[in-house]
Amino acid sequence: MSNAFLELPTHRLRYRVQGADGAPWLVFCNSLGTDLSMWDAQAGAFADRFRVLRYDRRGHGASTAAPGPYTLADLGGDVLALFDALGIERAHYCGLSIGGLVAQWLAVHAPRRLARVAVCATASKIGTAEAWTTRIADVQARGLDWMAGATAERWFGASFRSMHAAEVDRILAGFVATSVAGYAGCCAALAGADLRADIAGIDIPLLAISGDDDPVCPPSDLQAIADTCGGRHVSLPGRHLVNVESPDAFNAALRDFLS
Numbered sequence: 001m002s003n004a005f006l007e008l009p010t011h012r013l014r015y016r017v018q019g020a021d022g023a024p025w026l027v028f029c030n031s032l033g034t035d036l037s038m039w040d041a042q043a044g045a046f047a048d049r050f051r052v053l054r055y056d057r058r059g060h061g062a063s064t065a066a067p068g069p070y071t072l073a074d075l076g077g078d079v080l081a082l083f084d085a086l087g088i089e090r091a092h093y094c095g096l097s098i099g100g101l102v103a104q105w106l107a108v109h110a111p112r113r114l115a116r117v118a119v120c121a122t123a124s125k126i127g128t129a130e131a132w133t134t135r136i137a138d139v140q141a142r143g144l145d146w147m148a149g150a151t152a153e154r155w156f157g158a159s160f161r162s163m164h165a166a167e168v169d170r171i172l173a174g175f176v177a178t179s180v181a182g183y184a185g186c187c188a189a190l191a192g193a194d195l196r197a198d199i200a201g202i203d204i205p206l207l208a209i210s211g212d213d214d215p216v217c218p219p220s221d222l223q224a225i226a227d228t229c230g231g232r233h234v235s236l237p238g239r240h241l242v243n244v245e246s247p248d249a250f251n252a253a254l255r256d257f258l259s
Contacts, residue, residue, distance in 0.1 A: 003062065006085050010066035013078060015055035017086070019047035024115070025091035026050035026258070029079070029099030031121070031241065032186055033144070033151065033175040035061025041247035042094075042254070050258075053091070055082060057098075059182010061174070068185030072193045075186070076105040083113060092258055094118040096243060097217065098186060101126065104195045104225070107202045117202075118254055120209040121240050123221035124195040124228075132191035136184045143180060148172050154216055155241045171244070199228050206231030207257040209250065211242035232257070 006013045016036055019026075026046055028039040036054035043052045058078060059065030066074075079102060083091065092115050095103035100122025107117050139147075152161060152172055161168050206229045208222035219235045226233035234253045238245030 005062075006082055008066075008078070008081060011058050011064045013055055013058065013082060014062035015053060015082060016043075017051065017053050018043060019049075019051040021051070023049060023051045025053060025088050027053045027055075027079070027088075027091050027093045029055070029093070029095035029102050030057065030060070031097035031099055032190070033060070033178050033183060034171060034241075035174050037061075037174065038096075038171065038241065038244060042243060042251060045247075045251045046255070050092070053082070053086070053088070057182070057186065059179040059185055061178075063182075065179045065182035065185060068181055069188030070185040072101060072105045072189050072195075073109075075102050075189055076109060079106060080110060080113065089113070090115050092116045092118075094120065094254060095122070096120040097122050097126070097240065098190060100217075101190070101193050101195065104199055104202070105193075107204050107206070107229075108195065108198045111202070111204055114204050116205045116207070116258060118207045118209060118257060119222070119225055120250075121211055121214055121217050121222075121242050122225075123217045124199055124225060125193065126190055126217060129191040132187045136187045136191075139180055139184050139187070144176050144178060144183060148176055151175055155239055156245055157213055157237075157239050160238070160245045167244070171241070196228075199225060202229045205257075207253070208233040209242065209253060210235045211238035211240060211245065212236065213238065214240050214242065216240045 056063035
């Protein structure tokens, strides 16, 4: 298992592949302000049966930032470029938060490339355009450090923050290190993203996973996606990064869905 890079015309993407050659592909897509390490507990658990692909979204982690602003189609296009470069005809796809919006976009616009899709701690429209525009202005003026405390509270419950302080600190360090241009570009994609009408046409098997105490995308948002797509909704203990806060329950739900 090692890092590799895909060179694209305007930026490069870091990605990591692990698991057996020839196994079904399983792709994980991270949330805003995180890198591929947010899926550590999943990648290790699924590499026994799947060829696991993780990547840093443009402007996150070790991926460079293309000139912004971005659209959801730009972010989905990065995934398809990775698929083409790696010879992936079809994959299972699991995305969280903005990664869940990318998952929905792919299910709408490239359904033949997906076998099953898991959308986690997300919605078909997250927040308002006005709120994201304000976030962009604040981040461009002040950077990301000032949001670290509030971000920790949105992402993790109090008991997890207390009992797993080192892990929380590591993830927040990655958040603060995110490229301002990449973060702002993705905020612009979120400002323009509204798939509420489009997802009615999804007929790929879909699992929606919520954190039962998520203040960003509450369980009702995930239930709405499941209802619209004829999918299934599971709510697990945790806040926004529910895969980190409840890794065993998350892995069990995803493994049951994929099997």
